Amino acid sequence: MVTTEMMTLKTEPFILNFGPVHPSTHGVYRMRATLDGEVVIDIEPVVGYLHRGIEKLAEERTYTGFIPLTDRLDYISPMSNNLAYCLAVEKLAGIKVPERAEYIRVIMAELQRIANHCIAVGSFLNDCGAFFTPFLYLFREREKIYDLFEMVCGQRVTYNYMRIGGVSQDIPDEFLPALQKFTAKLPGFLEEFDFFLKQNEILLARAKGVGILTKETAINCSISGPVARASGVKQDLRKADPYSIYDRFEFDIPVGEAGDCYDRYRVRIEEMRQSLRIIEQAMPDIPSGPVRADVPHLVRPPAGEAYAHIEAPKGELGFYLVSDNSIAPYRCHVRPTSLINLTALREMVRGWKVADLIIIFGSIDITMGEIDR
Amino acid sequence: MAITDFVISSNLPMQATPPDWPGGYWWHWLFFTIALIVFVLVMVMGAIYIERRGLGRMQSRLGPNRTGPFGLLQPVADAIKVLLKENIVPDKADKLVHWLAPVVAFVPALMIFAVVPFQDGALLADLNIGILYVVAISSVSTVGVFMAGWGSSNKYSLLGAMRNVAAVVSYEIPLALSVVGTVLVAGTMSMNGIVVAQDIPFILLQPLGFLLFFTAGCAEINRSPFDLMEADSEIVAGFHTEYSGMKFAMFYLVEYAEAIAISAIITTLFLSGWRGPLLPPWLWFIIKVIIVFFVMVWTRTTLPRIRIDQLMALAWKFLLPLALINLFITAIQVLVWPTDLPWIMVIINIAIMVILVLIWSKFFKLGWGRVEV
Numbered sequence: 001m002v003t004t005e006m007m008t009l010k011t012e013p014f015i016l017n018f019g020p021v022h023p024s025t026h027g028v029y030r031m032r033a034t035l036d037g038e039v040v041i042d043i044e045p046v047v048g049y050l051h052r053g054i055e056k057l058a059e060e061r062t063y064t065g066f067i068p069l070t071d072r073l074d075y076i077s078p079m080s081n082n083l084a085y086c087l088a089v090e091k092l093a094g095i096k097v098p099e100r101a102e103y104i105r106v107i108m109a110e111l112q113r114i115a116n117h118c119i120a121v122g123s124f125l126n127d128c129g130a131f132f133t134p135f136l137y138l139f140r141e142r143e144k145i146y147d148l149f150e151m152v153c154g155q156r157v158t159y160n161y162m163r164i165g166g167v168s169q170d171i172p173d174e175f176l177p178a179l180q181k182f183t184a185k186l187p188g189f190l191e192e193f194d195f196f197l198k199q200n201e202i203l204l205a206r207a208k209g210v211g212i213l214t215k216e217t218a219i220n221c222s223i224s225g226p227v228a229r230a231s232g233v234k235q236d237l238r239k240a241d242p243y244s245i246y247d248r249f250e251f252d253i254p255v256g257e258a259g260d261c262y263d264r265y266r267v268r269i270e271e272m273r274q275s276l277r278i279i280e281q282a283m284p285d286i287p288s289g290p291v292r293a294d295v296p297h298l299v300r301p302p303a304g305e306a307y308a309h310i311e312a313p314k315g316e317l318g319f320y321l322v323s324d325n326s327i328a329p330y331r332c333h334v335r336p337t338s339l340i341n342l343t344a345l346r347e348m349v350r351g352w353k354v355a356d357l358i359i360i361f362g363s364i365d366i367t368m369g370e371i372d373r
Numbered sequence: 374m375a376i377t378d379f380v381i382s383s384n385l386p387m388q389a390t391p392p393d394w395p396g397g398y399w400w401h402w403l404f405f406t407i408a409l410i411v412f413v414l415v416m417v418m419g420a421i422y423i424e425r426r427g428l429g430r431m432q433s434r435l436g437p438n439r440t441g442p443f444g445l446l447q448p449v450a451d452a453i454k455v456l457l458k459e460n461i462v463p464d465k466a467d468k469l470v471h472w473l474a475p476v477v478a479f480v481p482a483l484m485i486f487a488v489v490p491f492q493d494g495a496l497l498a499d500l501n502i503g504i505l506y507v508v509a510i511s512s513v514s515t516v517g518v519f520m521a522g523w524g525s526s527n528k529y530s531l532l533g534a535m536r537n538v539a540a541v542v543s544y545e546i547p548l549a550l551s552v553v554g555t556v557l558v559a560g561t562m563s564m565n566g567i568v569v570a571q572d573i574p575f576i577l578l579q580p581l582g583f584l585l586f587f588t589a590g591c592a593e594i595n596r597s598p599f600d601l602m603e604a605d606s607e608i609v610a611g612f613h614t615e616y617s618g619m620k621f622a623m624f625y626l627v628e629y630a631e632a633i634a635i636s637a638i639i640t641t642l643f644l645s646g647w648r649g650p651l652l653p654p655w656l657w658f659i660i661k662v663i664i665v666f667f668v669m670v671w672t673r674t675t676l677p678r679i680r681i682d683q684l685m686a687l688a689w690k691f692l693l694p695l696a697l698i699n700l701f702i703t704a705i706q707v708l709v710w711p712t713d714l715p716w717i718m719v720i721i722n723i724a725i726m727v728i729l730v731l732i733w734s735k736f737f738k739l740g741w742g743r744v745e746v
Contacts, residue, residue: 016528024606038532038681127606129678131597136432202598202677354532355680358607 013041016354020049024127024358027368031357038353043346047339050372058332063089063299064164066332071158073334074370076119079112079149080312082162087243088308088319089164093301095293101166102245103286107179108152108161109244109310110275110282111145114186116313117268118142120226120365124265125197127362128206134197141189144182151175164299166292176283183279186272194269207262211348211360214259221344225315225337227364230267231259237311244310249278261363268365298327312337314365334373338366405497409486416662417629418448423663424629424670431674452622460618463525470524475616475623478517481510482630489637490565492647492654503564504556507638508549511593514627515541518602518612521624525615533611536681537595537602543685544592547692551585554703555642568646576643577719581699581726583643585692587668590639592684594631597673601681636665691737695729 019030028049034042054073058066070085071078083105090097097105119142122135146156152171153161161168197203213223218231228235236253238246254270256263301323309318318335341364349357422445429436438444462471488503490496500506515538522534556562558578559570567575576583592599603611613624640646640661647654649661679687702725710718 014528016532023609037535125677129598129600129604129606130676131428131673133432133674136434140433200677202679205683206677206680353680353682355601355604355607355678 011036018357020046024362026123026362026366029366029368029371031361033354033357035354038355040349040352040354040357043349043357045342045345047368047371050368052373054373055332055334058329060328062297062327063301063329064297066329067162067164068158068160071160072369073336073373074312074314074317074338074367075157076367077112077116077313078157078159079108079161080116080310080317082159083109083244084308084310084312084317085319086162086164087310088306088321089299089301091308092304092306092321092323093164093295093299095165095295097166097244097293098290099287100170100289101291101293103282104152104167104171104291105162106244106246106249106282107279108149108167110278111148113275113313114272115142115145116365117226117272118145120313121265121268124261124359124362124365125203127359128203130203134193137189137193141186148175148179148182151178163292163295165295166290168292170291176286179279179283183276183283186276190269190272198266204262206355206359207265207363208260209258210261210352210356211363212258212260213344213348217344217347218259221340223315223341223344225312225341226264226267226271227315227341229254230256230263232257237309237316241309243308246278249281251275251277261359264363264365300325300327309335314338314367314370315341334370336370336373338364338368339371342366342371402497405487409497410483413483413486413630413633414626416633416659417626418452419663420629420633420666421448421451423667424673427667427670428674431671455622455625456619458618458621460620461615463527463615465526466615467524467526470520471615472620474517474521474524475620475627476517477520478514478627479623479630481513481517482627482634484510485634486637488564489634489641490568490646491658493569494565495655496565499563499565501561501563501566504552504562504567504642507564508545508552511548511631511634512541512545514631517627521616522612525612527615529608529610529614530612532608533602533604533614537612539681540592540595540599540601540684540688543688544589544692547585547688547696548589548593550693550696550700551582551589552642554579554582554699557700557703557707564641564646568641568648571645571648573715573719574643574645578715578722579643579699579703580723581695581729582703583639584726584730585696585699586642587639589688589692590635591669591672592688594635595628596632596669598676598678599684600673600678601684604678606678632666632669633662636662636669639665691733695733698729 013034013036016033016035017030018033019025020028025031030046030049032044032046033040052072054069057069061069067082067085070081073081089095118138122138125134126132149159149161150156152175153159153168155161213227213231215232217223218228218233223231223233224235232255234253234255237243238251239253251274254267254274256267303323303325305320305322307318307320309316311317315337316335317337320331320333320335321329322331324330345361345364348360352360425447426436426444436444437447440446440450462468485507487497488500488506490499518537519534522530522532522537525531555567555575558575559567561567561570591597595602601607601611603613608614613621616624637658640658644661644665646661647658649657652660702722706718706722
């Protein structure tokens with residue numbers, strides 16, 4: 001005799017470890033996911049595999065000596081980290097940066113934004129299962145940006161280019177023509193790239209409406225950057241609190257509506273176009289002059305504290321420095337973009353499938369170097 | 374009428390060897406068995422080469438080009454590499470099942486070729502139920518895949534294997550139904566008989582059937598965009614996560630042998646098999662197989678992956694109704710259409726396909742998204 005009790009299968013959720021070594025965790029992030037078959041019931045993030053004590057190391061180094069370590073925070077966009085840290089020290093010591101250096105900094109930061117979004121969009125599409133094709137085309141463009149960076153500072157990944165009070169060296173003569181060539185070609189590529197993916201039926205099915213982050217949650221979790229803007233939060237520090245010389249340029253803040261993965265992708269593509277606009281405006285007006293203020297090698301800022309933040313490619317990146325009038329900071333704290341953007345992940349992935357968990361995670365665009373520090 | 378009655382009542386004689394074959398039955402068997410194994414292995418090497426070089430070209434990179442002229446020896450180098458690798462069996466694995474799984478998966482992929490004609494009458498066994506045999510054998514690989522998933526005692530493997538079973542069970546139905554259309558038009562179930570019947574390639578007479586068979590075939594053998602079972606960005610490597618060395622190579626072999634098998638079946642059923650002008654028949658056959666395989670490589674580079682619920686929805690809501698409609702229309706056409714006007718039928722059938730696919734894609738919704746937890 002078969003009863004209903006015998007016919008109902010007994011099921012129980014199981015725990016699956018994503019990471020720390022997993023193709024799609026972008027480094028050594030680990031999620032302990034509780035799954036009900038394919039459905040994600042809960043996730044528990046585990047971080048700390050890449051902890052190097054960078055904030056503590058800052059206390060042992062001179063103010064200038066810490067700049068190379070900022071490269072190692074968000075290694076996808078080191079220029080932005082350099083800039084944020086230098087702004088903080090300059091604010092602390094009250095240093096005025098020469099005009100030419102300001103322009104170079106803005107161009108570098110915006111190029112870095114394009115390079116970062118290349119990786120962000122590429123790896124997001126890779127997580128969607130587009131087998132490396134968009135990723136490699138975006139890498140081709142990113143490679144051109146890296147060539148430009150190599151031209152100015154000799155490095156391809158960790159630049160160590162910005163200095164307190166300016167940049168380490170002037171741009172070479174062949175840089176501006178090369179940049180011109182790059183900015184002339186990129187819009188065409190973006191147009192083509194977007195044409196193939198904007199209306200892609202599978203991408204729409206996979207990303208549209210998936211992993212929705214509401215505007216309220218985004219604000220409550222203090223999410224910033226493209227993730228927040230995709231949720232409809234019109235917040236961009238370049239406009240809200242203009243640092244450097246961003247108040248001189250005209251650009252729009254792309255904002256999404258739904259706050260899903262697709263909007264995050266769209267916002268990033270649009271931001272690349274806006275960055276290009278800023279570069280094109282900055283290029284012709286670069287004044288001549290020194291690229292570095294007269295700053296001693298051992299900066300001794302007066303005792304006090306300063307917080308400087310910039311709109312890094314991933315969101316708000318801040319450096320909080322406390323000085324005791326010595327050659328090293330008394331305390332250095334980083335406001336990491338990736339870590340704070342990740343705080344809403346659990347809300348976003350609950351109830352979605354395993355495959356969605358991966359693309360939602362990919363659409364946030366994180367770097368482990370910044371999370372663990 | 375049951376399908377067995379059809380087989381019995383069809384007046385095709387059951388013959389294993391063609392009447393003009395010089396040797397005896399067993400010599401025929403030996404010759405074709407060895408020829409098939411060599412053919413499959415060589416074609417797999419060719420397929421791997423085409424796939425890697427083709428992927429490279431489409432992704433704006435070179436692909437392997439170091440070993441031999443144009444990198445032609447790359448598959449050989451790969452084979453030597455995997456042969457020399459250590460064979461790792463997880464501690465908690467079900468040893469026997471883990472060991473047996475690659476074999477169980479590989480044999481059916483090889484067995485499919487028994488009924489594929491290379492030229493008129495040149496095949497291992499001209500079964501009068503050839504297609505039935507193909508449909509039956511092609512799903513046996515799933516057992517091997519599930520054994521691998523279960524035997525590895527790894528959760529990723531299990532997820533991949535469960536996905537595979539679900540997909541194959543669903544896609545068997547549209548796959549078989551779309552074949553029935555060609556059987557009706559050809560009036561025979563023998564693979565060789567179907568090729569002989571194709572004065573017009575069935576891709577023109579049965580365009581919808583071809584589309585359905587190609588899609589369902591891709592899903593059955595885990596080709597992109599349906600490669601959820603080994604989705605590298607989600608579940609690492611799916612069912613063969615825990616395999617290494619030669620056992621991994623066996624799964625690799627299965628993957629490509631199945632792709633070649635499905636290409637060969639598509640060639641036989643829809644692209645008029647070995648028939649073609651000028652060139653020898655076997656060469657035509659190989660050329661067509663490679664063309665079909667190339668289309669699979671093409672979709673792999675182009676399309677993102679779909680989700681498991683979308684995969685199921687596609688099978689049950691899209692492919693199955695269309696396959697039934699296709700069967701219905703074909704049956705009516707076979708009954709009432711005068712045989713001397715095939716080209717008008719071609720135009721009508723292509724129009725029907727376009728209209729049906731357009732209508733269905735309008736009303737069709739992929740998947741259902743979030744589950745409340």
